[in-house]
Amino acid sequence: MRIGIAQLSTRAGDFEATARSMADYSRRAAEQGVDLLVYPAATLCGLTPVLGAEREGLLLDLIECLSGLMDELACPCLVPVLVDLDGEPLPDALLIDGGEVRPVRLAARLESLASGSPAGEEATSDALPEIPFRGARLGVAFTYDDLDVYDDYAYDVDVIVFLSPYGFAVDDPSSALGSSLAEGRFPADARATGAWVVGVGSLGCYDTQLCCGSSFVLAPWGELAASAPSLEEALLVCDVDPSAEGPLSNPVTPEVYDPSLLTWGALGMGLSSLVGELGSPSACVALDGSLPSLLAAVLAVDALGPTNVRAVVARGGPADAGRAGDVVRALRLPDENVTIADVASAPDADSASDLLQLRLAAVARESGAVALGSLDKTGRALEPATLSAAALQPFADLYRSDLLALARMRNAISPVLPVEALAEVRVPDVVAGEGDLGSPESRIEFVDLVLSSYVEWELSLSDIVAERGHADVVRAVVGRLRDLETDRPARVLAPTVSSRTLDEARGPVSLAWRDRPRPDAERLAARLEEFSADAPGATEAPEPASEREGAHEGDILDLLGYLRDFSAGGGFSSLDAGAGKGASGRHGGQGQPPAADPWDGPFSEN
Structure with missing residues (x-):
C-alpha cells in the first residue's frame, strides 16, 4: 500500500481555505499513485474544542465542508475531525473512499458492542479500529493511550496511523515525532505491534499549541522508512508492505534531536x-x-x-x-x-x-x-x-x-x-542565599527542576525531597508557587511548549493547607503497610482496630487499606512509579521524569 501524509499548515475552522488546500494535496498524491492520503489531526478543527454554545454551528459548517470535499478529493483520504459525544469532544477520523464515508472510531466501537472485542474479551465501547484496506489491515490511534492498547492487546493490524493530537512540549520528546525518534516511544510501538507506524504531525499554531510537523513512517522492526521536515509543509509518500520482514533497502537515518533548536523554531x-x-x-x-x-x-x-x-x-x-x-x-x-x-x-x-x-x-x-x-x-x-x-x-x-x-x-x-x-x-529570592547549591546558574537549574517535577509531573514534596534532597529549598519553592496563586494573572497569551502550564497547575486559592516533606515511615504506603491485613510479607493478622491504641485512626486506616489495589501505580506512587504509562501531564507523561543526576543536555531535565 502506498500511503501519503499531507503535512500542511492550516487555520482551525477556516473551512473554505483548508478544503482548497486539502483538495490540492489529494491531486498531488493521486499523481504519485497514493492509495491512502492522511491529513493531520488539527487540519479542520484544530486541537481544542470550541465553546459548548458554538458546537452546533461548527458541526453544521463542518458537515457542509466535508460534503463539498467528497467531490474534490482525488484519492482515498483519512480526514480527522473533532466530534461531540455526550457533551465531550472526541477525536475521530473519516475514511473517505469512492463517495463512501466511514467514521473509523465510531464504527469500531459500534462493531465491538455488537460482536465482542477484537481481543476476544468482553465487548467494549472503547475498541479501536481494524479496517481492511487495500490488502492491509489499518489501525488508527488518536492518543498515546491508544498506542498502548495496540501494543498490549491482540489487535490484528498491519499499519497503525497515529494522528497526534499533541502540540510540541519540551518535556515530552515523543511530541516532536520524527525529529526525536531515538528519544521517543514510536520505535518501541512498531516492534511491540509488529506493524508499520505512520506518525502524522500537525503543523502550525492552534490556539496556543505549537505543532512542528515531523511526520514519519516506521517499519515494524523500527527502521525509519520516510520522514518529513520540521516546521515545513510537505507531502510525504511511502510504500508499506505488510509482508515485509526487513531490513529496508534504503532506510532513512533519523536526525539527531536538538530540543533547543526545535524549540526556537x-x-x-x-x-x-x-x-x-x-x-x-x-x-x-x-x-x-x-x-x-x-x-x-x-x-x-x-x-x-x-x-x-x-x-x-x-x-x-x-x-x-x-x-x-x-x-x-x-x-x-x-x-x-x-x-x-x-x-x-x-x-x-x-x-x-x-x-x-x-x-x-x-x-x-x-x-x-x-x-x-x-x-x-x-x-x-x-x-x-x-x-x-x-x-x-x-x-x-x-x-x-x-x-x-x-x-x-x-x-x-x-x-x-x-x-x-x-x-x-x-535568581528568585526564595533560593538567592542558598550557597550550597553552587553558582547562580546551578541554583536556577535546581529551582526549575523542582518546579517541573511539581508542575509537569505532579510529584509530591516528599517524592521530590527523597530524590533531590534540600528539603527546605524544595518546600520554599513549592510554598512560594502556591502563595502567589492570587498574584499571578489567570492567563497570559503565550505559546504552549510544555505538557502542563502554570494555569493548568493552578490550585484552589482558598486552600489554607500546605504540604510538607515526610519521611518514608510517615508516608501513606508505610501506614497502610502497618495496618493492612494484606500487607506483603505479613506473617500474622494484625490486632482488631478496636483493640489497638488509637482505635479511630486504625478504623480509618483499615478503610484506606481497601484502596491498596487501586493505589498501586496510581496516585500514591513514588517518583519511580510515575514514569511511563499513567504519569502526569497533558501528553500522558510519555517522557521520563527528571533524572536524579544533574543536567547532561542543553535543556534542564523538565
Missing part, C-alpha cells in the same frame, strides 16, 4: 502566528539589558524580520551597560524603529521597569505593533507580578534555565547576545 512560528492573530504584522519589545528582554528581541527579528520589529531601549537603568544598543545594532533594526526611554531618574529598579513598560505601551499604541514581554515560567511561578504592557509573552511557558540554553544555541548560530548578559542570571 517553534517559538518563532508561534510568535508570528499569534502576532498575526492580534491583528498586526509587527511587534515591539522593551530592552532593559537583561537576557530575557534581549532574547525576546532576537526571537522577534528571527520570526518577523528586522523591519517589523520596534525596540524601546532603556537608558540609565540598573542593567544598562550598552547591551541593548549593541543588540539593536547586531539585529540591524532601522533607526526609525528604535525609541530611547530615559529611566535614569527613576528612584529604584522597579520604578525604572514601570517607566519602560509605560513607554512600550505608548509605542505599541502609536505604531499598532504587538507589545512583547519577557516573562518566563520561573518568574511567573516565584516572583511577584509587575507592571507589564505586553499583549504576548513568548517565554511564559519556558523555565529560566531553558532560556539560557536557547540563548547559547542562538549565539552559536550568530553571536548577537552579549556574553555578559548570559553570565548574569537572576
Whole structure:
C-alpha cells in the first residue's frame, strides 16, 4: 500500500481555505499513485474544542465542508475531525473512499458492542479500529493511550496511523515525532505491534499549541522508512508492505534531536502566528539589558524580520551597560524603529521597569505593533507580578534555565547576545542565599527542576525531597508557587511548549493547607503497610482496630487499606512509579521524569 501524509499548515475552522488546500494535496498524491492520503489531526478543527454554545454551528459548517470535499478529493483520504459525544469532544477520523464515508472510531466501537472485542474479551465501547484496506489491515490511534492498547492487546493490524493530537512540549520528546525518534516511544510501538507506524504531525499554531510537523513512517522492526521536515509543509509518500520482514533497502537515518533548536523554531512560528492573530504584522519589545528582554528581541527579528520589529531601549537603568544598543545594532533594526526611554531618574529598579513598560505601551499604541514581554515560567511561578504592557509573552511557558540554553544555541548560530548578559542570571529570592547549591546558574537549574517535577509531573514534596534532597529549598519553592496563586494573572497569551502550564497547575486559592516533606515511615504506603491485613510479607493478622491504641485512626486506616489495589501505580506512587504509562501531564507523561543526576543536555531535565 502506498500511503501519503499531507503535512500542511492550516487555520482551525477556516473551512473554505483548508478544503482548497486539502483538495490540492489529494491531486498531488493521486499523481504519485497514493492509495491512502492522511491529513493531520488539527487540519479542520484544530486541537481544542470550541465553546459548548458554538458546537452546533461548527458541526453544521463542518458537515457542509466535508460534503463539498467528497467531490474534490482525488484519492482515498483519512480526514480527522473533532466530534461531540455526550457533551465531550472526541477525536475521530473519516475514511473517505469512492463517495463512501466511514467514521473509523465510531464504527469500531459500534462493531465491538455488537460482536465482542477484537481481543476476544468482553465487548467494549472503547475498541479501536481494524479496517481492511487495500490488502492491509489499518489501525488508527488518536492518543498515546491508544498506542498502548495496540501494543498490549491482540489487535490484528498491519499499519497503525497515529494522528497526534499533541502540540510540541519540551518535556515530552515523543511530541516532536520524527525529529526525536531515538528519544521517543514510536520505535518501541512498531516492534511491540509488529506493524508499520505512520506518525502524522500537525503543523502550525492552534490556539496556543505549537505543532512542528515531523511526520514519519516506521517499519515494524523500527527502521525509519520516510520522514518529513520540521516546521515545513510537505507531502510525504511511502510504500508499506505488510509482508515485509526487513531490513529496508534504503532506510532513512533519523536526525539527531536538538530540543533547543526545535524549540526556537517553534517559538518563532508561534510568535508570528499569534502576532498575526492580534491583528498586526509587527511587534515591539522593551530592552532593559537583561537576557530575557534581549532574547525576546532576537526571537522577534528571527520570526518577523528586522523591519517589523520596534525596540524601546532603556537608558540609565540598573542593567544598562550598552547591551541593548549593541543588540539593536547586531539585529540591524532601522533607526526609525528604535525609541530611547530615559529611566535614569527613576528612584529604584522597579520604578525604572514601570517607566519602560509605560513607554512600550505608548509605542505599541502609536505604531499598532504587538507589545512583547519577557516573562518566563520561573518568574511567573516565584516572583511577584509587575507592571507589564505586553499583549504576548513568548517565554511564559519556558523555565529560566531553558532560556539560557536557547540563548547559547542562538549565539552559536550568530553571536548577537552579549556574553555578559548570559553570565548574569537572576535568581528568585526564595533560593538567592542558598550557597550550597553552587553558582547562580546551578541554583536556577535546581529551582526549575523542582518546579517541573511539581508542575509537569505532579510529584509530591516528599517524592521530590527523597530524590533531590534540600528539603527546605524544595518546600520554599513549592510554598512560594502556591502563595502567589492570587498574584499571578489567570492567563497570559503565550505559546504552549510544555505538557502542563502554570494555569493548568493552578490550585484552589482558598486552600489554607500546605504540604510538607515526610519521611518514608510517615508516608501513606508505610501506614497502610502497618495496618493492612494484606500487607506483603505479613506473617500474622494484625490486632482488631478496636483493640489497638488509637482505635479511630486504625478504623480509618483499615478503610484506606481497601484502596491498596487501586493505589498501586496510581496516585500514591513514588517518583519511580510515575514514569511511563499513567504519569502526569497533558501528553500522558510519555517522557521520563527528571533524572536524579544533574543536567547532561542543553535543556534542564523538565
